[in-house]
Amino acid sequence: MMQGEIITTGTELITGRVSDSNARYAARRLHEAGLAVQRITILGDQSPLFQEILAEGLARSQFIIITGGLGPTEDDITVAAAAHALNRRLLLDDVLLTRIRRCLAQRRIPWEERYARLALVPEGAQILDPGGRACGFALNHDSVRLFFLPGVPDEMQLLFDAFVLPALVESAGGGECLAHRTLRLFGISEIQLQEVVCRLPEFQQGVAVGYYPCFPENHLSLTLRGPDQAALKAGLDRLTASLAREVGEVLLGYDDATLEELVGRRLRERRLSLALAESCTGGLIGHRLTNVPGASDYFGGGVVSYSNAAKHDLLRVPAEVMAQRGAVSPETALHMARGVRALFHADLGLAVTGIAGPGGGAPDKPVGTVYISLAAPEGEDVWHYYFQGSREEIKALTAETALDRLRRKLK
Amino acid sequence: MMQGEIITTGTELITGRVSDSNARYAARRLHEAGLAVQRITILGDQSPLFQEILAEGLARSQFIIITGGLGPTEDDITVAAAAHALNRRLLLDDVLLTRIRRCLAQRRIPWEERYARLALVPEGAQILDPGGRACGFALNHDSVRLFFLPGVPDEMQLLFDAFVLPALVESAGGGECLAHRTLRLFGISEIQLQEVVCRLPEFQQGVAVGYYPCFPENHLSLTLRGPDQAALKAGLDRLTASLAREVGEVLLGYDDATLEELVGRRLRERRLSLALAESCTGGLIGHRLTNVPGASDYFGGGVVSYSNAAKHDLLRVPAEVMAQRGAVSPETALHMARGVRALFHADLGLAVTGIAGPGGGAPDKPVGTVYISLAAPEGEDVWHYYFQGSREEIKALTAETALDRLRRKLK
Numbered sequence: 056m057m058q059g060e061i062i063t064t065g066t067e068l069i070t071g072r073v074s075d076s077n078a079r080y081a082a083r084r085l086h087e088a089g090l091a092v093q094r095i096t097i098l099g100d101q102s103p104l105f106q107e108i109l110a111e112g113l114a115r116s117q118f119i120i121i122t123g124g125l126g127p128t129e130d131d132i133t134v135a136a137a138a139h140a141l142n143r144r145l146l147l148d149d150v151l152l153t154r155i156r157r158c159l160a161q162r163r164i165p166w167e168e169r170y171a172r173l174a175l176v177p178e179g180a181q182i183l184d185p186g187g188r189a190c191g192f193a194l195n196h197d198s199v200r201l202f203f204l205p206g207v208p209d210e211m212q213l214l215f216d217a218f219v220l221p222a223l224v225e226s227a228g229g230g231e232c233l234a235h236r237t238l239r240l241f242g243i244s245e246i247q248l249q250e251v252v253c254r255l256p257e258f259q260q261g262v263a264v265g266y267y268p269c270f271p272e273n274h275l276s277l278t279l280r281g282p283d284q285a286a287l288k289a290g291l292d293r294l295t296a297s298l299a300r301e302v303g304e305v306l307l308g309y310d311d312a313t314l315e316e317l318v319g320r321r322l323r324e325r326r327l328s329l330a331l332a333e334s335c336t337g338g339l340i341g342h343r344l345t346n347v348p349g350a351s352d353y354f355g356g357g358v359v360s361y362s363n364a365a366k367h368d369l370l371r372v373p374a375e376v377m378a379q380r381g382a383v384s385p386e387t388a389l390h391m392a393r394g395v396r397a398l399f400h401a402d403l404g405l406a407v408t409g410i411a412g413p414g415g416g417a418p419d420k421p422v423g424t425v426y427i428s429l430a431a432p433e434g435e436d437v438w439h440y441y442f443q444g445s446r447e448e449i450k451a452l453t454a455e456t457a458l459d460r461l462r463r464k465l466k
Numbered sequence: 467m468m469q470g471e472i473i474t475t476g477t478e479l480i481t482g483r484v485s486d487s488n489a490r491y492a493a494r495r496l497h498e499a500g501l502a503v504q505r506i507t508i509l510g511d512q513s514p515l516f517q518e519i520l521a522e523g524l525a526r527s528q529f530i531i532i533t534g535g536l537g538p539t540e541d542d543i544t545v546a547a548a549a550h551a552l553n554r555r556l557l558l559d560d561v562l563l564t565r566i567r568r569c570l571a572q573r574r575i576p577w578e579e580r581y582a583r584l585a586l587v588p589e590g591a592q593i594l595d596p597g598g599r600a601c602g603f604a605l606n607h608d609s610v611r612l613f614f615l616p617g618v619p620d621e622m623q624l625l626f627d628a629f630v631l632p633a634l635v636e637s638a639g640g641g642e643c644l645a646h647r648t649l650r651l652f653g654i655s656e657i658q659l660q661e662v663v664c665r666l667p668e669f670q671q672g673v674a675v676g677y678y679p680c681f682p683e684n685h686l687s688l689t690l691r692g693p694d695q696a697a698l699k700a701g702l703d704r705l706t707a708s709l710a711r712e713v714g715e716v717l718l719g720y721d722d723a724t725l726e727e728l729v730g731r732r733l734r735e736r737r738l739s740l741a742l743a744e745s746c747t748g749g750l751i752g753h754r755l756t757n758v759p760g761a762s763d764y765f766g767g768g769v770v771s772y773s774n775a776a777k778h779d780l781l782r783v784p785a786e787v788m789a790q791r792g793a794v795s796p797e798t799a800l801h802m803a804r805g806v807r808a809l810f811h812a813d814l815g816l817a818v819t820g821i822a823g824p825g826g827g828a829p830d831k832p833v834g835t836v837y838i839s840l841a842a843p844e845g846e847d848v849w850h851y852y853f854q855g856s857r858e859e860i861k862a863l864t865a866e867t868a869l870d871r872l873r874r875k876l877k
Contacts, residue, residue: 068506069503070493070497070503071489072494072676072677072679073679074485074487076485079482079485081482083481083483092480094480094508096507096508097508098504102504108505266483331749331770336753337749337756337757337765338756338770341748342747342748346857346861348825351772355772357749357769357772359742359752359769361752361756361762362767368809398780413759446759450753
């Protein structure tokens with residue numbers, strides 16, 4: 056297996072000011088592609104250790120990814136230090152220089168001599184140009200492939216996906232390419248997911264599988280490598296289909312599509328409007344739904360009925376229901392869903408009521424007791440849950456479960 | 467200045483499965499205390515590089531902090547590898563063994579021989595025992611101080627704060643101790659904050675200052691070192707007071723107290739109840755307020771009036787106001803605040819309406835246009851903002867600003 060290293064530089068990293076998202080991103084993507092990272096090193100700007108770490112990497116790795124320190128200021132020393140460590144001259148790259156001049160002119164930033172630094176690269180470097188964004192460069196040194204990328208995470212990730220990963224996969228597999236998909240699941244533990252994957256015969260044949268907890272969801276990444284991109288895509292579709300059959304409804308969706316996007320898409324397709332009655336979640340479900348652009352097409356709004364008065368006055372939950380069954384009860388949840396549906400003249404009313412804690416629990420209704428109800432033209436449902444966790448975790452689980460119930464209903 | 471290194475181990479780190487919160491935590495706390503980290507190294511479990519990296523650290527650092535690999539399984543090799551690199555025998559620590567047996571018995575886990583591994587430490591190790599939680603150990607080797615901590619972040623942070631940082635500060639300063647405070651600010655840029663700090667004469671005298679962006683807030687950490695804890699505390703109070711005078715109302719609070727906690731505390735103290743009318747934030751303000759335990763004491767609930775119908779039917783925003791001035795206008799915001807205050811019989815009504823984007827903007831009302839209104843017994847206010855950013859950033863800025871307006875009003 057091809058082995059490599061990651062070196063990230065930046066004073067903001069070595070002082071803990073921000074977390075090192077670049078190293079984590081690269082490590083994850085490489086692992087998904089079946090390439091091993093043996094060491095990640097984080098250094099400050101202008102670290103005297105940089106050349107030494109680079110030399111160590113050259114002696115034992117097949118690839119090294121370096122991020123940060125490519126800027127125009129004096130403390131951006133990566134390029135010069137690398138040229139020194141690799142014993143190569145620094146050359147002014149004319150294409151890069153023209154590109155930098157054009158970028159500055161477009162942004163009406165006057166030219167300064169220090170910007171010429173940005174066009175200096177070690178001899179033999181191959182510019183990685185994503186078109187219109189910051190460039191990086193690649194170098195082959197002896198048998199080691201080196202990639203120098205900017206430290207700004209967006210810029211780094213763009214270049215990593217466009218150039219670094221394809222190049223490494225190709226050289227690792229002798230011309231192979233890569234197909235990758237992330238499955239988003241909710242309602243299945245990582246251990247259960249592992250058991251499903253182990254059972255499926257399709258997973259015996261060199262599929263790289265990664266498990267990523269994204270509370271309250273679990274994400275599963277699948278990566279295939281091979282000579283033919285179309286065949287990989289077909290293989291990925293087959294794998295996904297057999298996994299989807301096996302896990303059933305806990306599969307939410309793929310890649311970047313969030314649960315609220317999926318729910319929104321289905322509401323829009325079916326021309327249904329939704330209203331929310333939120334008690335213990337305090338507005339979190341509405342917040343998530345409205346993170347999706349265009350949510351106003353299907354989401355009319357809701358009531359945060361934190362107090363019993365709000366449940367009664369606005370949602371028309373009968374006082375005797377709350378007195379006899381409690382504000383956290385299946386009956387109250389049902390009346391909330393029914394009430395908010397009527398109040399907003401919506402097709403669907405979704406309601407949650409529960410005890411998020413840490414106080415407010417009772418022996419018959421401990422902290423984490425949650426009722427979710429959905430009122431629809433074809434009928435009404437109530438579901439009962441006991442969630443465990445902190446106040447914020449119980450809120451997050453309640454919101455996710457309510458959206459997931461809605462998703463399943465809209466199938 | 468004392469210089470050191472951090473080595474974290476774990477397959478979950480080197481594959482990008484989780485982010486390395488331990489290294490970041492240690493790096494930040496050390497930097498705040500004026501101690502420099504020159505390198506952070508992340509390795510997989512059982513890395514063949516571990517001994518080499520440790521040896522390099524011994525040659526050039528005054529302290530090394532190692533996390534992970536202290537567990538009972540075969541892939542937990544940190545202790546054995548460290549003993550080998552340090553050329554020390556592994557000894558069974560009787561106190562530790564007794565403690566482990568007691569812990570297992572309490573949790574009714576039957577004894578297995580492999581648990582004895584947990585009591586093996588290199589000769590000369592000093593056990594770091596926080597009482598009832600996972601232990602670590604410290605070692606002095608030549609003139610280098612080594613600390614071995616568990617990889618579970620809670621356990622690591624507990625030991626780091628209780629043992630590692632005080633020990634390092636004491637040895638760095640020859641018996642010095644440490645006082646630390648974080649100031650939370652909103653509505654001041656990092657550059658403005660730096661200018662204020664540079665202006666104040668109190669900050670010339672060896673105060674370690676750290677800037678931490680926590681969108682949409684900016685956090686500033688202040689650290690003092692000296693021989694006398696009471697004097698440090700008094701010094702910190704003086705610093706904070708002069709900084710507070712200088713920055714004025716943009717100072718939200720200290721350490722872990724969130725804006726929603728501060729607002730909640732003031733509402734409770736003044737026995738005021740609050741109702742919310744949220745349009746572009748979709749429920750985010752209610753979500754934040756209800757993250758605070760006991761929020762029902764002052765928060766009755768709210769209306770997420772995403773549609774114009776909800777603004778009109780529930781909040782009684784006159785149809786002609788919306789038709790003539792628009793749903794995003796100072797007049798609509800004011801009617802929303804007034805309406806929700808009446809609807810919930812609350813002392814205060816807080817309302818937001820705006821264009822979160824990316825669509826929906828117009829030349830006279832671009833994306834990011836936001837109106838915030840507060841209706842109170844003593845009068846009504848409306849504020850107008852243009853925020854820049856993504857949809858989620860504009861929502862976050864709107865929620866933070868609305869809560870901050872409320873906080874200032876409750877002063």
